[in-house]
Amino acid sequence: MTIKKKGKKVGRKYVLKLYVAGSTPNSVRAIKSLEKILSEEFKGMYELRIIDVIKNPQLAEQDKILATPMLSRVLPLPIRRLIGDLSDKEKVLIGLDLV
Amino acid sequence: MKKMKKTKKTKKKDLSAIKKIDFGIEGFDVISEGGIPKGRTTLLSGTSGSGKTLFATEFLWQGYKKHNESGVFVTFEETPRDIIRNVKSLGWDLNGLIKKNKLAFVDASPSPYEKTEVGEYDFGALIARILYAIKKVKAKRVVVDSITALFPQYKDTGIIRRELFRITAALKKQGVTAVISSERLEEYGSIARFGVEEFVSDNVIVIRNVLDEERRRRTVEILKFRGTMHQKGEYPFTISSDGIKILPLSGMELIMKSSTKRISSGNKDIDRMTGGGFFRDSIILVSGPTGTGKTLMTTLFADGGCSRGEKCLLFAYEESKEQLVRNGTSWGVNLEKWIKKGLLKIVCRYPESMGPEDHLISIKKEMDEFKPNRLVIDSLSAMERVLTLRSFREFVISLSSYTKLKEIAGMFTSTTKTLLGGESITEAHISTLTDAIIILRYVEMHGEMRRGLTVIKLRGSWHEKEIREYSIDNDGMHVSEPFRGVESIMTGAARSVTQYEEEELSKLMK
Numbered sequence: 001m002t003i004k005k006k007g008k009k010v011g012r013k014y015v016l017k018l019y020v021a022g023s024t025p026n027s028v029r030a031i032k033s034l035e036k037i038l039s040e041e042f043k044g045m046y047e048l049r050i051i052d053v054i055k056n057p058q059l060a061e062q063d064k065i066l067a068t069p070m071l072s073r074v075l076p077l078p079i080r081r082l083i084g085d086l087s088d089k090e091k092v093l094i095g096l097d098l099v
Numbered sequence: 100m101k102k103m104k105k106t107k108k109t110k111k112k113d114l115s116a117i118k119k120i121d122f123g124i125e126g127f128d129v130i131s132e133g134g135i136p137k138g139r140t141t142l143l144s145g146t147s148g149s150g151k152t153l154f155a156t157e158f159l160w161q162g163y164k165k166h167n168e169s170g171v172f173v174t175f176e177e178t179p180r181d182i183i184r185n186v187k188s189l190g191w192d193l194n195g196l197i198k199k200n201k202l203a204f205v206d207a208s209p210s211p212y213e214k215t216e217v218g219e220y221d222f223g224a225l226i227a228r229i230l231y232a233i234k235k236v237k238a239k240r241v242v243v244d245s246i247t248a249l250f251p252q253y254k255d256t257g258i259i260r261r262e263l264f265r266i267t268a269a270l271k272k273q274g275v276t277a278v279i280s281s282e283r284l285e286e287y288g289s290i291a292r293f294g295v296e297e298f299v300s301d302n303v304i305v306i307r308n309v310l311d312e313e314r315r316r317r318t319v320e321i322l323k324f325r326g327t328m329h330q331k332g333e334y335p336f337t338i339s340s341d342g343i344k345i346l347p348l349s350g351m352e353l354i355m356k357s358s359t360k361r362i363s364s365g366n367k368d369i370d371r372m373t374g375g376g377f378f379r380d381s382i383i384l385v386s387g388p389t390g391t392g393k394t395l396m397t398t399l400f401a402d403g404g405c406s407r408g409e410k411c412l413l414f415a416y417e418e419s420k421e422q423l424v425r426n427g428t429s430w431g432v433n434l435e436k437w438i439k440k441g442l443l444k445i446v447c448r449y450p451e452s453m454g455p456e457d458h459l460i461s462i463k464k465e466m467d468e469f470k471p472n473r474l475v476i477d478s479l480s481a482m483e484r485v486l487t488l489r490s491f492r493e494f495v496i497s498l499s500s501y502t503k504l505k506e507i508a509g510m511f512t513s514t515t516k517t518l519l520g521g522e523s524i525t526e527a528h529i530s531t532l533t534d535a536i537i538i539l540r541y542v543e544m545h546g547e548m549r550r551g552l553t554v555i556k557l558r559g560s561w562h563e564k565e566i567r568e569y570s571i572d573n574d575g576m577h578v579s580e581p582f583r584g585v586e587s588i589m590t591g592a593a594r595s596v597t598q599y600e601e602e603e604l605s606k607l608m609k
Contacts, residue, residue: 021223029218053224057231065224066207067253081210084218095215 014046014096015075021068022054029085030069037089071096117327120239120276123161124154126345130330131321140267140277141302141324144291149308150317150338151280155242156182157342158278159202160191162240169201169236171275173229175248179204189341203232209252216254222262226269233273241275247282250293260293290322301325307333311487314454319345335493337456344460346497362473362508364396365403368578369537372554372563377535379472380506381558382499386513387539391550392571393512394418396537397475398427398434399575400510404473405437412471414462415447416481423447431574444469450485455494458482463501474502478512499532534558542568544585551582 018034020027031050038046053060053068063072071082073096082095119134121127128134135141135158145151159170174182182204183193196202205228233241243266249259270277281291286307303322308315318333336345361376364383370376377383385396394417401411415423423445427434437443446465453461466474476482476498483491502509511533536556542549553566565581 019224021221021227024221024223026219026221027223053227057224057227060224061205061228061231064206064208064210065228066222067220067225068223069220070224072212079212081212081214082217083214084216084220087218091215091217095217 013075014042014073016046016048016096017063017072017074018048018050019053019060019063019065019068019070019072020050022052024068026085027069029087030071033086033089033092034071037086037092041093073097119327121161121165122158123165124157124336124343124345126334126336126347127319129347130319130334130345131324132328132330135276135278136302136324136327137276138271138274139301140270140279141304142291143278143280143304143306144283145280145306146283146286146308149306150336150343151282151306152177152182152244153186153338154306154319154343155244155278155280156186156191156193159240159242160186160193160196161342163196163201167201168239169203170196170240170242171203171205171229171232171236171238173205173207173225173232173241173243175207175209175243176245178208179206191342200236203236203238205229205232207249209248220258222266225262226266229266230269230273233275238275241270241273241277243277243279245280245282247292256293306336311490314487314490316454316487316490317456335456335490337454337460339457339460344456346456346459346493358506362409363403363407365399365401366396366576366578368567368569368576369552369554372567372578373535373557374561374563377508377557378559379508380503381508381534382502382532383508383510383535383537384513384533385510385537385539386515388515388541391539391541392569392576393514393539394423394426394477395430395571395576396539397477397510397512398423398430398432401443401473401475402427402432402434402437404508405440405442409442409472410469411437411443411473411475412465412469413443413445413475413477414465415445415477416450417478418447420445420447429573430571430576444471450481455482455486455490459494459497462498466501466505466507471507474507474509476509476511478514480512480514496532540566542582542585544582552578 016034018030020030034048038048051059053065067083069083069085071086071092073080080096082092086092117139118137119131120137121134122131143151143154156172159172162168162170172179172182177185186193193202197204205225207225229241232238246263249263250256253259267277267279283289283291283305286309290303290305302324305320305322307318307320309318310316317336317338319336320333321329321331330347334345334347336343358379360379362379363370363376364373383400385393387393397413401413404411413423418426424434424438434443434445438445444465448458450458479495482494486494499509533556535554535558538553538555540551542551550569550571551566552569553564554562556562567578567581569576569578571577
């Protein structure tokens with residue numbers, strides 16, 4: 001499925017998960033930075049789920065999350081993970097292989 | 100107001116003496132004088148392959164097994180699957196514990212996904228997971244194994260340090276007793292890599308796996324337990340078929356009772372020389388060069404016990420069971436009969452077959468199972484051959500204290516290196532621990548080799564001081580008259596003393 005869509009940027013969908021730990025400064029910064037990048041570059045092309053590990057520790061356990069904030073690109077495969085407050089846009093785009 | 104009250108209460112709590120909980124590993128309670136500090140974090144440091152993971156796992160397993168306490172295992176190195184599988188051979192069913200909600204894993208083993216660091220982060224998720232797991236199983240014990248594995252995974256070691264500090268603080272707040280393992284590079288050097296001991300410095304246990312004269316020697320040392328007592332120094336431990344066993348040698352107390360009941364040596368002449376036999380809970384050392392009849396003495400000792408309905412356990416490190424039985428027959432002793440009756444058990448092993456700790460454990464195990472009244476080790480010298488000086492001394496000390504503790508009469512033999520006179524290292528180490536010493540020696544007189552025997556020590560009892568001649572035939576051992584007119588037999592340079600000299604000497608004594 002993903003192979004077929006490869007190379008076709010339009011219609012390609014990104015499924016992202018952002019894990020944060022409550023409302024620590026890092027978490028708040030990460031949410032802000034990510035939302036900004038997504039709205040600027042990928043409007044309508046993404047699906048973002050924000051998970052608070054303090055409220056849902058079992059989800060953090062399930063996905064084996066250690067560090068927060070952590071951004072995970074679930075789709076397209078392979079899974080890619082970014083940790084940190086996502087303050088550097090360039091690095092985020094490179095890390096997610098979105099350029 | 101309410102807040103003030105609360106602080107007062109916690110202060111009071113902190114001031115009370117530190118309680119300890121049973122670690123669960125055999126022998127640990129002795130070296131730690133009661134266990135590991137409760138509600139605190141203890142650093143367990145060791146080189147790669149020293150047994151950290153097993154040590155930590157046993158902490159959780161025995162916590163459940165012995166005290167029905169739940170545990171959380173935070174793993175940074177191996178996957179939970181591997182850990183569960185590795186300890187299965189020890190009979191520890193961790194899967195069963197998970198099903199019973201008595202154990203929870205926090206799997207923080209390295210993930211296969213590629214990850215990039217962009218900006219500031221912390222281990223908020225990990226802490227949340229640990230707390231969630233503690234709550235889920237109502238854990239009293241937590242293991243973190245090993246924090247060293249975190250360092251290569253993240254670029255910023257400063258963040259790791261800060262976060263480890265937060266983790267230990269969180270554990271303390273939960274009131275759980277935690278064991279955190281970390282790796283060190285050298286057996287004798289800094290406590291841990293990356294300076295992690297800074298975070299958990301209250302209590303430090305170091306485990307070692309030292310190469311000592313081509314043999315691996317595992318030891319455990321409690322470096323510090325802040326605010327509470329513990330034994331100092333290294334104690335050997337071994338990994339047996341059902342877990343870790345620490346041998347708390349010098350930590351053992353001399354609390355043995357002393358018996359006044361006499362038991363027979365199996366030979367009436369020797370019984371007479373010792374004033375009626377040995378005491379029931381004494382350690383007897385028989386020393387002599389090869390061929391003087393040490394094995395005979397032990398055979399008679401075993402036979403003497405069995406014929407009185409006592410059970411005897413015999414460890415042979417030099418001869419096989421068949422040889423011993425055949426030897427017995429040639430001295431008129433039927434050992435086969437006692438084996439069939441279940442009064443005698445002969446265990447034959449090559450000293451080289453295992454390490455000193457394993458020998459000790461197997462002897463103890465046999466003693467616990469067979470419950471003998473008498474124990475024979477033939478010979479200690481065979482053991483001495485394969486051990487380093489230090490581990491041999493520990494072996495002898497531990498063996499004799501355990502024998503005494505169980506109120507068993509022990510007869511150990513030791514071979515002297517030279518035919519005439521001389522001493523062996525065995526005696527140097529064991530003589531102060533033994534209650535009775537019998538010396539067998541060759542005596543060269545008038546161009547022939549004769550045999551002499553003497554009791555040089557018998558604690559708490561009269562014994563004969565003379566050196567008597569003895570002979571061995573198909574009816575056992577016969578002690579005859581004392582040697583007269585010779586001296587310096589024991590030093591190997593026997594020489595005749597003339598009648599005149601003897602008279603002069605006896606005059607002096609008057």
